[in-house]
Amino acid sequence: MKKLIAGNWKMNGNGDTAEAFDNDMEEVLNKYSHVEWLICPPFPYIASLSNLQRGAQDCSAYDRGAYTGEVSAAMLADMGCTYCIVGHSERRTLHMEDNKLVRNKVKQLLSHNIRPIICVGETLEEREAGQAYEVVSRQILESLSDNITSENAVLAYEPVWAIGTGKAATLCDVTKMHGMIRDLLKSSLATAAKMRILYGGSVKPSNAAELLNADNVDGALIGSASLLHEDFIAIGKAVEI
Numbered sequence: 001m002k003k004l005i006a007g008n009w010k011m012n013g014n015g016d017t018a019e020a021f022d023n024d025m026e027e028v029l030n031k032y033s034h035v036e037w038l039i040c041p042p043f044p045y046i047a048s049l050s051n052l053q054r055g056a057q058d059c060s061a062y063d064r065g066a067y068t069g070e071v072s073a074a075m076l077a078d079m080g081c082t083y084c085i086v087g088h089s090e091r092r093t094l095h096m097e098d099n100k101l102v103r104n105k106v107k108q109l110l111s112h113n114i115r116p117i118i119c120v121g122e123t124l125e126e127r128e129a130g131q132a133y134e135v136v137s138r139q140i141l142e143s144l145s146d147n148i149t150s151e152n153a154v155l156a157y158e159p160v161w162a163i164g165t166g167k168a169a170t171l172c173d174v175t176k177m178h179g180m181i182r183d184l185l186k187s188s189l190a191t192a193a194k195m196r197i198l199y200g201g202s203v204k205p206s207n208a209a210e211l212l213n214a215d216n217v218d219g220a221l222i223g224s225a226s227l228l229h230e231d232f233i234a235i236g237k238a239v240e241i
């Protein structure tokens with residue numbers, strides 16, 4: 001499977017910037033097709049992407065009905081989304097999302113053939129207390145649904161303390177955690193043993209080559225650096241062929 005270079009624009013941009021970004025990527029997508037490119041814009045701008053693969057940043061845990069403000073997996077499929085981020089730490093913290101809710105979202109997405117990008121990661125307090133692996137493994141075991149396979153979903157290890165801080169995890173921390181996640185998948189979720197594991201948290205052009213070519217790092221989930229197309233491209237180009 002190709003490495004996945006996924007951009008999460010969060011609540012940034014507008015229709016014009018999304019269209020311009022998409023146009024600027026057209027040539028790059030053909031030239032650097034050794035990686036898989038994806039952008040997850042805010043819901044209203046998903047349709048502004050026509051060259052880039054479309055993703056969403058969240059979806060409802062429900063199928064349809066009286067859920068004001070929610071967007072269902074069926075609607076995302078209708079918009080041409082192939083991936084959707086779930087369980088991002090900002091949603092876990094600001095919207096009190098727990099593993100059970102994330103798991104229900106995963107089920108919704110899989111039933112509409114959209115690949116969930118399931119985010120997991122420990123806080124600084126948890127890391128300092130020596131609980132990083134325990135927290136991450138619980139998030140994985142409780143968020144993944146039974147019908148997960150290596151192909152139909154993606155994990156993103158995003159230590160909370162590295163998101164938006166400019167301070168990425170060290171190569172040593174990343175390879176250690178990704179190795180432990182790989183072992184956990186092999187031992188507890190055999191159908192998902194080869195699932196791609198992305199790293200996220202202050203990935204930028206200057207640290208991309210080191211992080212993206214490490215063992216068990218199958219791509220990146222990129223926040224702020226995905227808003228500048230030069231940086232986003234530079235990160236994808238750093239993946240060795």
Ligand code: PEP
Pocket residue numbers: 008158162163164165166200201202203221222223224225
């Ligand atoms: C993110 O929000 O998923 C993220 C990784 O953000 P940043 O790259 O800005 O740290």
